[in-house]
Amino acid sequence: MSYTIDFRRKVISVRKAEGLTIRETAKQFRIGKASLVRWLKRPEPKNSTPRKRKLDKNALAKDVEQYPDAYQKERAERFGVCKKTIGNPLKSWD
Known part of the structure; x- marks a missing residue:
């Protein structure tokens, strides 16, 4: 609150x-x-930065084609998201 x-x-x-x-x-x-x-x-509240909530699945698919052996950590760094954000869509493709 x-x-x-x-x-x-x-x-x-x-x-x-x-x-x-x-x-x-x-x-x-x-x-x-x-x-x-x-x-x-500091009486004023800090400004929160909006986070990127959704991942472009088409861009992820292209990344998987381009770098098939990449680790989730590497993909997450390229997209600027956490590993879990990358891992969940990859699980659904299997």
Whole structure:
């Protein structure tokens, strides 16, 4: 669950205004201490990068024809995905 930036800033400002410790502030707002420590360093959440979820099966088929003896790890590096993403379609072809 991600808290809004407004809530994060409110928690930080209340902590500063009332002179609370991290533990007291976390207890008052019912949030984790680790979250509060992270927010103190950087109130804005990190931007996530979208992952490539699907593999082009035609491109994989061409890769298999071109490199029939390649390891899954090598194919995964060429496509920029994990080994499991390569392994699952290969299993279905058998």
